[in-house]
Amino acid sequence: MNRAYAVMTALICLLFASAGYADQPHPWQLDLQAPATPIMHQIRWFEHYTLWFIVPVTLLVLVLLVVVVVKFRASANPVPSRTSHNTAIEIIWTLGPVLVLFFLAIPSFNLLNAQLELPEADMTVKATATQWQWNYEYEGTPAPVAFDSFMLKEADRAAAGKTDTAVYPRLLAVDNEMIVPVNKTVRVLVTAAPSDVIHAFAMPAFGLKIDAVPGRLNETWFKAEREGLYYGQCSELCGKDHAFMPIAIRVVTEDKYKSWLAQAATDLPGAYKALVAQADKPVDGVAVAANVSK
Structure with a gap:
């Protein structure tokens, strides 16, 4: 009985640790993703x-x-009723x-x-869609930070430090995630390149979905309440590689965000490697999904 209780407790801890670390689709999922905003x-x-x-x-x-x-x-009723009203x-x-x-x-x-109804924002990120990638531009920062976000190629996993497919799943993981601080209101400006087609910026765990239209600037917002790595996808049919245009947002503490932002202005690859190394460490002595041995 005690052993069964211990196993059940461990499974519950792993479940909640995984849910807190990364929100993504799961096989046979019936409900919506756990809310993060x-x-x-x-x-x-x-x-x-x-x-x-x-x-x-x-x-x-x-x-x-x-x-x-x-x-x-x-x-059973050979003579039909003639009731008209x-x-x-x-x-x-x-x-x-x-x-x-x-x-x-x-x-x-x-x-x-x-x-x-957009509240007063703590920061603003512009997301521009093109076939088939996202470009993120941080506005109002001390130094300009802008980068492209492509779907992570299998050959690049080791170099990026993203070999665990449970945390960085195939077809959803990207090379450069959008990085935002926890408990901060983020205003997102969404558009598409002038010569491109309509895309859609969607993040299920945030309740976020808005079109990216060429020549038009749409805006939305979110406030992530817990740290973690969250996955979405382009949700507007945009061409042959529509299925290979994922969105990844990593929510971190404000200190980690500031450190990443300062380094990203001059060394974007190094800033991501440092952040990934910190994020994949066990939290409070409990192994997260990325560190559970198989």
Whole structure:
């Protein structure tokens, strides 16, 4: 019994350590990714809230279909009803959907307002999409920092120090992640190169999705509440390599962010190697997913 309890505790610790370290899709995942921002908390709540309406309505329609098939089939009801009007039914099927839509509309509009109303930002990053990469430009920094972010090639894993596919998965890991500090409001300016096509900047754990349109500057925001490495993808069909245009955002402490930013202005590869080496260390004596021996 004690051994089973210990195994269960270890599995729970590893589960939470992994979830805190990297948010990414998982095989057979049924729910949304764990929320890492206030907006995603609201989206996840709204998704669960709508199920209280979707499930009963679906079951009601199923029951009505079964009743119609059984009770009003030709053999059981050879003489069909000629009823042309029923006031009670008309009132019920008019007021019912109106009430359901009313209870869905209010929290939906509140969520949209929270997403679209940008708070005062602590920092601004411009994300420019081209076929098939992202370019990040940090605005208002002491020294200019701008870089391209490509999908990580398998041959480059060792040199980048990203050999663990559990943390840096194939087709999602990138060579240069967007680096932001935890608990800071980040304003993101999203666009696409003038001669390019429409892309979309999407980060599921942040509840973030906005189009990148050539010649147009869209803006959104997020405030990551926990450190970790988060993955998204371009979510607008943009050409033959659309599936190979991932987005990676690494959330770190403010001290680590400032150190990375200062070094990145003059030595971007070195800044990333130093940050990756620090991020992949065990946290508080508990091995994260990247360090669990197989």
